[in-house]
Amino acid sequence: MAAEREPPPLGDARQPDLEELEDGEDLFTSTVSTLESSPSSPEPASLPAEDISTNSNGPKPAEIILEDDREDLFAEATEEVSLDSPEREPILSPEPTPAITPVTPTTLVAPRMESKSIAAPVIFDRSREEIEEEANGDVFDIEINVSDPEKVGDGMNAYMAYRVTTKTALPMFNKNEFSVKRRFSDFLGLHSKLATKYMHVGYIVPPAPEKSIVGMTKVKVGKEDSSSTEFVEKRRAALERYLQRTVKHPTLLQDPDLRQFLESSELPRAVNTQALSGAGILRMVNKAADAVNKMTIKMNESDAWFEEKQQQFENLDQQLRKLHASVEALVCHRKELSANTAAFAKSAAMLGNSEDHTALSRALSQLAEVEEKIDQLHQEQAFADFYMFSELLGDYIRLIAAVKGVFDHRMKCWQKWQDAQVTLQKKREAEAKLQLANKPDKLQQAKDEIKEWETKVQQGERDFEQISKTIRKEVGRFERERVRDFKTVIVKYLESLVQTQQQLIKYWEAFLPEAKAIA
Amino acid sequence: AEACASPGMQEGLDDGPDFLSEEDRGLRAINVDLQTDAALQVDISDALSERDKVKFTVHTKSSLPNFKQNEFSVVRQHEEFIWLHDSFVENEDYAGYIIPPAPPRPDFDASREKLQKLGEGEGSMTKEEFTKMKQELEAEYLAIFKKTVAMHEVFLCRVAAHPILRKDLNFHVFLEYNQDLSVRGKNKKEKLEDFFKNMVKSADGVIVSGVKDVDDFFEHERTFLVEYHNRVKDASAKSDKMTRSHKNVADDYNRIGSSLYTLGTQDSTEIFQLYCHIPLFYFSQQKIEARVSADEDLKLSDLLKYYLRESQAAKDLLYRRSRSLVDYENANKALDKARAKNKDVLQAETTQQLCCQKFEKISESAKQELIDFKTRRVAAFRKNLVELAELELKHAKVTGIYFCFHFRQLLFHRIIEVGLEGTL
Numbered sequence: 001m002a003a004e005r006e007p008p009p010l011g012d013a014r015q016p017d018l019e020e021l022e023d024g025e026d027l028f029t030s031t032v033s034t035l036e037s038s039p040s041s042p043e044p045a046s047l048p049a050e051d052i053s054t055n056s057n058g059p060k061p062a063e064i065i066l067e068d069d070r071e072d073l074f075a076e077a078t079e080e081v082s083l084d085s086p087e088r089e090p091i092l093s094p095e096p097t098p099a100i101t102p103v104t105p106t107t108l109v110a111p112r113m114e115s116k117s118i119a120a121p122v123i124f125d126r127s128r129e130e131i132e133e134e135a136n137g138d139v140f141d142i143e144i145n146v147s148d149p150e151k152v153g154d155g156m157n158a159y160m161a162y163r164v165t166t167k168t169a170l171p172m173f174n175k176n177e178f179s180v181k182r183r184f185s186d187f188l189g190l191h192s193k194l195a196t197k198y199m200h201v202g203y204i205v206p207p208a209p210e211k212s213i214v215g216m217t218k219v220k221v222g223k224e225d226s227s228s229t230e231f232v233e234k235r236r237a238a239l240e241r242y243l244q245r246t247v248k249h250p251t252l253l254q255d256p257d258l259r260q261f262l263e264s265s266e267l268p269r270a271v272n273t274q275a276l277s278g279a280g281i282l283r284m285v286n287k288a289a290d291a292v293n294k295m296t297i298k299m300n301e302s303d304a305w306f307e308e309k310q311q312q313f314e315n316l317d318q319q320l321r322k323l324h325a326s327v328e329a330l331v332c333h334r335k336e337l338s339a340n341t342a343a344f345a346k347s348a349a350m351l352g353n354s355e356d357h358t359a360l361s362r363a364l365s366q367l368a369e370v371e372e373k374i375d376q377l378h379q380e381q382a383f384a385d386f387y388m389f390s391e392l393l394g395d396y397i398r399l400i401a402a403v404k405g406v407f408d409h410r411m412k413c414w415q416k417w418q419d420a421q422v423t424l425q426k427k428r429e430a431e432a433k434l435q436l437a438n439k440p441d442k443l444q445q446a447k448d449e450i451k452e453w454e455t456k457v458q459q460g461e462r463d464f465e466q467i468s469k470t471i472r473k474e475v476g477r478f479e480r481e482r483v484r485d486f487k488t489v490i491v492k493y494l495e496s497l498v499q500t501q502q503q504l505i506k507y508w509e510a511f512l513p514e515a516k517a518i519a
Numbered sequence: 520a521e522a523c524a525s526p527g528m529q530e531g532l533d534d535g536p537d538f539l540s541e542e543d544r545g546l547r548a549i550n551v552d553l554q555t556d557a558a559l560q561v562d563i564s565d566a567l568s569e570r571d572k573v574k575f576t577v578h579t580k581s582s583l584p585n586f587k588q589n590e591f592s593v594v595r596q597h598e599e600f601i602w603l604h605d606s607f608v609e610n611e612d613y614a615g616y617i618i619p620p621a622p623p624r625p626d627f628d629a630s631r632e633k634l635q636k637l638g639e640g641e642g643s644m645t646k647e648e649f650t651k652m653k654q655e656l657e658a659e660y661l662a663i664f665k666k667t668v669a670m671h672e673v674f675l676c677r678v679a680a681h682p683i684l685r686k687d688l689n690f691h692v693f694l695e696y697n698q699d700l701s702v703r704g705k706n707k708k709e710k711l712e713d714f715f716k717n718m719v720k721s722a723d724g725v726i727v728s729g730v731k732d733v734d735d736f737f738e739h740e741r742t743f744l745v746e747y748h749n750r751v752k753d754a755s756a757k758s759d760k761m762t763r764s765h766k767n768v769a770d771d772y773n774r775i776g777s778s779l780y781t782l783g784t785q786d787s788t789e790i791f792q793l794y795c796h797i798p799l800f801y802f803s804q805q806k807i808e809a810r811v812s813a814d815e816d817l818k819l820s821d822l823l824k825y826y827l828r829e830s831q832a833a834k835d836l837l838y839r840r841s842r843s844l845v846d847y848e849n850a851n852k853a854l855d856k857a858r859a860k861n862k863d864v865l866q867a868e869t870t871q872q873l874c875c876q877k878f879e880k881i882s883e884s885a886k887q888e889l890i891d892f893k894t895r896r897v898a899a900f901r902k903n904l905v906e907l908a909e910l911e912l913k914h915a916k917v918t919g920i921y922f923c924f925h926f927r928q929l930l931f932h933r934i935i936e937v938g939l940e941g942t943l
Contacts, residue, residue: 340760344754515908
């Protein structure tokens with residue numbers, strides 16, 4: 001009678017690539033078994049790196065992976081991976097350059113992931129310690145946590161207090177573990193002090209998190225919704241990152257103000273950090289003046305390195321901003337996707353309810369459940385997208401502003417030196433004139449002034465050289481830090497992506513038999 | 520067969536992929552269950568997209584004596600399909616059948632607009648970006664094109680598979696007459712008339728559905744269809760939204776990947792370059808993931824939309840049956856009145872008998888049609904859901920393996936090779 005008819009599926013150009021993956025399941029399990037059985041060999045597999053650069057836009061993953069000797073490729077890859085710590089040493093030792101321990105907890109390596117949680121702080125600590133051991137002997141046994149945001153007070157005078165906990169074995173501190181309560185303006189005050197002391201001699205002082213009048217007002221007013229909770233959490237994490245960056249700096253770590261911030265139970269309130277205070281306005285005026293000055297200083301750059309670096313940082317700044325905007329868009333769209341998936345799940349459940357064929361009805365309800373779970377995944381992924389990626393980019397955009405600031409200080413330093421030279425020249429000319437005019441008492445004064453300015457010129461030159469030297473070191477440090485930070489975050493981020501994939505597989509695997517059971 | 524879709528830009532898609540691939544064809548054949556029916560086979564062998572219309576080449580293979588040849592083709596446009604559909608609907612003899620829903624009008628406006636906008640904004644983006652976006656939009660256009668062809672084909676195949684409708688004279692004319700059928704689209708007046716007709720129908724529908732049906736089967740079907748229709752509508756709309764979101768996410772990944780690539784190539788730090796490549800891979804893969812999901816959502820949407828139309832057609836059938844029941848009841852009342860007055864009794868008897876026959880005929884075929892509808896629906900959903908799960912699973916696995924593999928490869932190979940000593 002009436003034929004079975006349904007809208008034909010759109011031909012999917014990608015399908016042929018995936019047909020080879022009929023035994024995809026086997027690939028996964030075979031990976032696991034190779035991992036468990038292969039002994040770790042010290043030789044890293046020399047595998048071609050060609051695929052990276054050529055396939056920047058939409059590589060066909062199936063083509064890359066599904067080769068006849070894929071089993072061997074996996075085996076080679078797994079040789080580099082350590083499952084248990086005893087096997088780690090052989091990987092590290094043969095390398096002349098200190099090899100970095102693969103920052104892979106065992107939970108990542110085994111494709112079957114039971115628990116969802118990655119021990120994030122553990123990764124960070126382990127990598128930081130080991131890496132810092134290898135790089136320039138910068139070992140700082142100090143760990144900072146910012147936690148327990150607590151609302152203090154009511155109304156517009158309310159504020160959030162955060163607990164700052166320090167764990168350290170460094171002798172400069174009185175205790176090994178201690179904690180204090182600090183509010184946001186305290187952090188700003190700390191930064192302000194450090195910046196005043198160190199920026200003008202070339203040290204890159206990590207910037208504090210940004211103020212947010214809107215965000216804080218909501219919290220003050222007592223809006224207990226998810227957006228203000230998010231805001232507080234975002235701020236807490238940002239403050240923690242700020243302190244961690246600051247204590248990593250060898251010079252700043254020695255600073256007494258920093259120590260006081262971490263240790264003292266009572267801290268004088270930093271009032272000059274308020275945006276609309278007198279000091280705040282003065283800051284804005286100074287910034288404007290600086291900007292004008294910058295435009296008029298035409299520095300005779302004798303050192304190509306500085307010119308090059310400045311250009312690089314300009315480019316980096318632009319690129320990071322663009323990337324940051326894209327990541328923020330991703331976070332937003334992911335949230336939308338999550339909402340739409342949830343809505344569809346509900347709709348599918350309703351459809352399942354009204355469907356009068358039992359097996360189909362059940363399958364539709366199952367589909368609804370799968371979609372609900374996937375929605376949950378999307379939410380978690382959005383969280384990861386945001387906290388891992390977007391915030392890091394934001395931090396670096398601000399850091400680069402600090403770097404640019406330091407370069408500007410060097411320019412000012414140069415200007416000062418030049419001005420001193422000009423003044424010295426003027427003084428010498430004045431002295432020469434006095435000599436001709438034969439005024440002995442004024443002559444002595446002139447000679448003294450010349451001496452004074454000669455000293456100033458020498459000092460100016462020394463300062464300039466010093467700041468140049470410091471900046472070179474600082475930029476080197478910054479670049480290393482940047483690589484480390486990005487590597488850590490990207491590793492974490494990729495782990496989150498892998499986890500999401502694992503979960504997706506589980507969910508669809510559970511659903512498939514239900515769909516097939518429709519009779 | 521080659522498809523020629525000219526979206527209006529310099530290079531058309533004449534050299535594009537053969538969209539009516541063997542794969543597609545094979546799938547369709549399986550769906551239709553017509554494989555062994557040599558009596559009448561219909562398909563759309565080719566299609567051409569012009570400025571504002573699509574020309575479908577309808578190809579027929581038949582062993583029936585009704586046709587002059589065994590195999591022949593004609594060119595038809597969308598309006599002619601609608602004419603055919605409407606002729607079925609208006610034919611009283613077919614009141615007891617589910618009329619296969621008419622294919623939706625081909626709508627390339629949105630896609631064309633996007634392509635045009637892209638053309639206008641060509642100066643503001645890099646050559647790579649432009650080429651990539653153009654390719655994507657062209658692929659989108661092609662997908663819409665494929666879909667509209669498929670929808671038109673499904674309609675014809677359903678008619679050809681129906682034991683009664685396939686014998687329809689208009690259908691044969693549609694298939695065979697190789698001139699233009701001269702069925703112009705409806706003008707404003709006719710569209711307005713249609714609108715009022717539908718309004719009356721729905722008003723009627725309310726009245727008629729108030730009457731509880733004696734027959735349990737139909738009572739159940741009516742309740743079921745009304746609810747089902749609404750829920751399918753909702754589900755298809757929500758699925759569409761999911762598709763859009765997936766596409767947005769895919770585009771974001773794409774952009775992020777490009778940004779990272781630029782970052783990597785501009786950065787002096789060799790190591791940083793390397794690290795940019797790792798996320799690059801992942802974002803490319805994520806983009807593919809999201810696109811696949813969008814495609815799957817779309818297929819689900821399409822299925823739901825199709826069953827939205829089919830369930831509407833089923834509702835229409837129920838309506839026609841109810842109408843004929845009302846006519847039957849009215850005829851009964853008229854007969855009683857005539858007998859009471861003893862006037863025009865014979866006429867009233869004849870009318871009553873005709874109404875009775877009509878009602879019974881419709882009821883009988885309607886029952887079978889509705890049972891078949893359910894069978895079709897269940898099979899179609901099963902196929903789609905199984906496919907959905909299989910494809911999502913496959914892709915999740917590919918992505919997962921890809922991630923794991925490359926993750927280990929790139930990370931460890933790169934790190935050990937280069938070290939973190941710094942490049943200064």
